[in-house]
Amino acid sequence: MKAREIMTKDVITARPDDKVEDIARVLVDKKISGIPVTDDEGRVLGIVSEKDLLIRATEIKAPFYLTLFDSIIYVDNPVRYQQDVKKFTAAQVKDLMTKKVYSVDEDAETSEIVSIMRKYNINRVPVLRHGKLVGLVTRNDVLKALIKDE
DSSP: OOOHHHSBBBBOOOOOSHHHHHHHHHHHHHTTTEEEOOEEEEEEEEEEHHHHHHHSOOOOOOOOOEEEEEEEEEEEEEHHHHHHHHHTTBBBGGTTSBBBOOOETTTTTHHHHHHHHHHTTEEEEEEEEOOOOOOEHHHHHHHHHHHHHH
């Protein structure tokens, strides 16, 4: 099966300047776990998910560090800590969204989509036509396709 056959076509999207609270409300009201962030032309700029929002809702703890020669050396992952702090203080989607997006063309096979989901531990894959969003395949869409095949 191809992506275009199983994808959700009427995709709810966010804009980079949307308020974080508004997007949280959309996720709750629509009972979805994440949405693509697009520009005015429909190009995918990122994904905002419950996971991104949960970072904002939690208390950020500083990573363990050592002082050596009057310098602070982080033992934990300082890059991830900085990303989490940015998400924690985010007011707009562009500051919260995950910018690394794995997408597929509408002719991609379901097996390719599942492989991407498993490899990168993600729940949704945007479907593109000529670089623009035309759909979204979620894990639930894949499961629905399995039921149809029986």
